[in-house]
Amino acid sequence: MSDPELTTLCAAAGVPLLDGDLVPLRAALDRQRDAMRALREIVTDERDDAVVPDPSWR
Amino acid sequence: MTAVPDTIEAAADALRAGTLSCAALLDATIARLRATEPHVHAWAHLDLDRARETAAQLDAELERGQPRGPLHGIPVGVKDVIDAAGCPSEAGSRVLRGRVPTADAASVAHLRAAGAVIVGKTVTHEFAYGQDEPPTRCPWDLDCYPGGSSAGSGVAVAVGSALAALGTDTGGSIRNPASVNGIVGLKPTNGRVSRRGLIPVSPTLDQIGPLTRTVGDCALVLSAIAGGDAGDPTASPQPVADYRAALGRPVDGARIGVDRAAFADARVGAEAVAAVAAALETLASLGAEIVEVAAPELAHALPAGLTVSLAEASEWHRELLRARPADYVAGTRTLLQLGELVPATDVIAARRVCRRVARATRQTFERHRLDALAGPVLPGPTLPLRDLAVDLTRDGDAADLSGALRLLIGANVTGLPAVSVPCGSSRTGLPLGLHLMGRPFGEAPLLNLAHAYEQATDWHVRRPPLPHA
Numbered sequence: 001m002s003d004p005e006l007t008t009l010c011a012a013a014g015v016p017l018l019d020g021d022l023v024p025l026r027a028a029l030d031r032q033r034d035a036m037r038a039l040r041e042i043v044t045d046e047r048d049d050a051v052v053p054d055p056s057w058r
Numbered sequence: 059m060t061a062v063p064d065t066i067e068a069a070a071d072a073l074r075a076g077t078l079s080c081a082a083l084l085d086a087t088i089a090r091l092r093a094t095e096p097h098v099h100a101w102a103h104l105d106l107d108r109a110r111e112t113a114a115q116l117d118a119e120l121e122r123g124q125p126r127g128p129l130h131g132i133p134v135g136v137k138d139v140i141d142a143a144g145c146p147s148e149a150g151s152r153v154l155r156g157r158v159p160t161a162d163a164a165s166v167a168h169l170r171a172a173g174a175v176i177v178g179k180t181v182t183h184e185f186a187y188g189q190d191e192p193p194t195r196c197p198w199d200l201d202c203y204p205g206g207s208s209a210g211s212g213v214a215v216a217v218g219s220a221l222a223a224l225g226t227d228t229g230g231s232i233r234n235p236a237s238v239n240g241i242v243g244l245k246p247t248n249g250r251v252s253r254r255g256l257i258p259v260s261p262t263l264d265q266i267g268p269l270t271r272t273v274g275d276c277a278l279v280l281s282a283i284a285g286g287d288a289g290d291p292t293a294s295p296q297p298v299a300d301y302r303a304a305l306g307r308p309v310d311g312a313r314i315g316v317d318r319a320a321f322a323d324a325r326v327g328a329e330a331v332a333a334v335a336a337a338l339e340t341l342a343s344l345g346a347e348i349v350e351v352a353a354p355e356l357a358h359a360l361p362a363g364l365t366v367s368l369a370e371a372s373e374w375h376r377e378l379l380r381a382r383p384a385d386y387v388a389g390t391r392t393l394l395q396l397g398e399l400v401p402a403t404d405v406i407a408a409r410r411v412c413r414r415v416a417r418a419t420r421q422t423f424e425r426h427r428l429d430a431l432a433g434p435v436l437p438g439p440t441l442p443l444r445d446l447a448v449d450l451t452r453d454g455d456a457a458d459l460s461g462a463l464r465l466l467i468g469a470n471v472t473g474l475p476a477v478s479v480p481c482g483s484s485r486t487g488l489p490l491g492l493h494l495m496g497r498p499f500g501e502a503p504l505l506n507l508a509h510a511y512e513q514a515t516d517w518h519v520r521r522p523p524l525p526h527a
Contacts, residue, residue, distance in 0.1 A: 015398045016383040024392045029399060032368070035361035036404045042358060043407045046414070 001026060062086045064519075066221050066275040070128045073120065080113040080120070080131030084175055087133040091177070091219035097200060097524055099193040100213040102138045104178035105145040109133070112175045119173075128278045128302070130173030135214045135223035138179040139186045140266065141255040142166045149257045150182040150192065152385040153378055163255025164290065165224055165266050165283040172282040177220055180210030186226055186259050187371060189389030191443060196238060197522035198488050202440040205235025211269045212239040216522055222270045222279050228259040228367060229360075230435075230466025232267045233478035237435035237491025240480045240520055242276045242508070243269045247499050248473035249294035251280075252287035258374055260367035261292070262412075263470040272518055273479060273509040277301035280501060296499050304502035305509040310345025312507055314338065314494075315428040317353045324464050327438035333482030333490040334434050340514050341432075341507070349426050355418035356468040358411050363471040364463070365400060365408035372397025416472040423497060430507055431495045435478045436462050439488035465493065475501050479508045480517035489520070 001009075003022050006029070010017050017025075062083070063069040072078035088106060095101060116131045136142050139149045141159035143166075148154040166176065181194045186207040194209040196202040197217050204213050208225030212235025215223050225232040227245040236243025244267045251266045258264050268279035281302060286295035316338060321331055338348050372379070375394050383391060422428070469476035474495050481492035492511065496504030512518050 009399060010395065013398050014380065015395050016380055017395070018383055018388075018391070020388065021391065021395065024388070025395050028392050028396045032365070032396060032400065036365065036407070039358065039361050039365070039411055040407060042414075043410055044414075046410070048413055049406070049410065 001029070062090050062218050064218070065271050066128065066132050066278055067272070069132060069221060070130070073131050074125065080116040080175065081110070083131055084109055084113040084133055087177065087219060087221070090217065094197070094217040094219055094524060098195050098197050098204070098213045098217055100180055100210040100217070100219060101135070102148065102150065102179045102181045102210060103146045105142065105176060106178070108144065109175050109177050116173055116175070126171070126173035129169065129282055132174050132221050133177045134169055134174040135177055135180040135211055135220035136166055137186070137208050137211050137223065137225050138182045139226055139257040140166060140224055142176050142179065145176070145179055147179065147257070149185045151184045153382055159255070161255065164252035164287050164293070166255065168283045168285070169224075174282070180208070180214050180223055182210065183207035184387045184390045185257065185371075186228065186231060187390050187393060189393055190387040196440050197524040198240065199440070199486070201442050202488070203238065203443050203446050205238030205440065207231040208235050208269065212236055212241060212243070215239070215241050215269050215271060217524060222268055222275055224266055224283070225269050226256065227265050227267055227470065228263045229363060229463045229470055232269060233435050233466055233476060233491070233493065234462045236269055236478040237489065238440040240489030240517070240522065241269055241271050242273050242480070242518070243267065243478045244276050244280060244501070244505070245469055245476050246280060246284065246501055247475045248470070249292055250284050250296070250475070250499065250501065252285070252290040252293040254287055254290040254293075258370070260370040262366050262370060263363055263467075265470070273477075273505055273512050274302060274305060276477070277305055277505050294499070299502045301502055301505055305506050307506050308345065309341065309507055309510045312346040312429045313349050313427050314341060314346050314507070315349045315351040315353070315422065315426055315431045316433065317351050317431070319352065320354070320356065321433065323357060325437055326434050329482070329484050330434040330436065330438050330490055334432065334492060337481040337492045337511060338432060341511055344510050344514060346507070349428065351422055351426050351428070351431070353419065353422045353431065355415045355422070359415050359468040359471040360464045362408040362411035362415065363467045365404055366412060368393060368397035369400050369405045412471045415468070419468070419472045419474070429496065429503060433465060433493045435491035435493040436465065439484040439486070439490060469495050474498055475504050477504060477508045479512055480520070481511070481515070482517060483520070489517070
């Protein structure tokens with residue numbers, strides 16, 4: 001991701017950037033995306049995120 | 059000058075016998091603090107006037123024959139992300155400079171009610187997020203990293219400027235400094251201790267727990283701080299055991315799993331591998347059964363848990379980051395910016411992986427009928443600060459904090475209790491720790507295992523070589 005692209009992404013999200021922030025942020029973002037790519041390989045379509053009310057609440 | 063008893067239990071014995079007063083114990087602890095602090099910088103804020111007042115009140119109670127219990131008069135430190143009324147709680151950050159809470163965190167209130175004397179606040183990485191180099195130094199080697207993020211809590215207990223301290227653990231921040239400093243640290247089951255009054259990193263993963271010199275002391279502190287809390291809906295109403303009374307039971311028949319393949323994946327060094335192997339032999343000699351297992355699911359805990367904590371931390375800091383970005387340490391700011399850029403779809407996927415890790419870990423425990431899962435706390439002893447890369451987003455290098463996270467965050471992602479207990483020494487004399495992860499709300503049997511190991515060895519009686527410590 002280029003500096004202008006990352007700057008635009010941060011601006012769209014309202015994330016403040018100070019001088020010197022772009023290089024470490026891009027490196028961290030790249031590592032995070034790599035980690036998520038690996039994680040997505042093990043994510044199944046198992047849907048386990050429903051909200052189930054506590055049955056003791058009657 | 060009164061010598062500081064080594065442990066809570068020794069101090070409690072002396073107080074009960076009348077050979078020591080709360081005021082004398084506090085004075086001796088402060089003297090130790092004065093001698094060691096210029097070397098190790100464990101304390102962020104001291105609350106000595108109130109501590110002296112409290113010690114005097116507690117002595118009066120003893121004179122009236124009204125001891126509150128084993129923590130009566132015990133000097134304790136509190137990590138600077140946990141509120142103590144009237145004492146600055148700045149989370150190690152310029153962002154919160156001058157913040158003085160008016161109410162105690164629930165855990166601190168429990169400690170005060172049990173008779174503990176709050177000495178002050180201990181140094182933390184900024185917001186317990188691990189992206190700066192705090193002033194604290196390891197008393198075993200002043201050039202080395204003191205562990206984190208509960209750095210001051212670990213060091214204060216190691217040098218005796220507190221007999222116990224509270225820490226917080228989102229990915230190992232209690233167990234890591236416990237291992238590095240040669241003491242005991244417990245991350246309780248998620249929900250075992252109220253988090254009311256805690257400045258959070260990640261509400262999904264955060265937990266408050268004790269750092270102490272011995273497992274017995276750890277059990278005493280846990281008994282005081284555990285329990286439900288109407289002010290924290292995540293605090294479990296599960297009954298609180300007398301964790302100290304549960305120690306000393308036989309461990310024969312206990313089944314302890316070990317996944318040695320995971321050590322290699324985490325790049326654990328030869329010294330830590332050997333120390334854990336020796337510890338398991340000791341536990342086997344006490345009658346425990348060592349079971350070789352495979353728990354590959356735990357390798358996913360780091361990327362999944364880190365993704366969740368990135369997003370949650372950024373949610374808490376959202377307004378502060380916009381208002382005062384320059385007041386954050388640059389590395390912390392990077393993580394907070396990153397957390398805002400993680401797509402919601404990634405967070406949902408990561409949460410799903412967290413649940414999957416928890417289910418698979420439960421299956422591993424049930425399939426092998428395990429009482430605990432053992433391993434090293436860290437890939438090796440602490441490292442020289444000049445060699446340490448403080449970057450949580452890396453992939454688990456032994457030479458950076460993510461290497462520690464990789465071995466420890468499984469307990470946070472699964473919610474299981476986990477303890478670090480001293481188990482060895484590197485060739486350079488630095489402590490190594492044994493990690494034992496137990497069943498949910500199974501702190502009593504988990505601490506009993508750790509206590510049995512501790513009592514069969516003498517690693518816990520070693521003290522750092524710091525002058526005057």
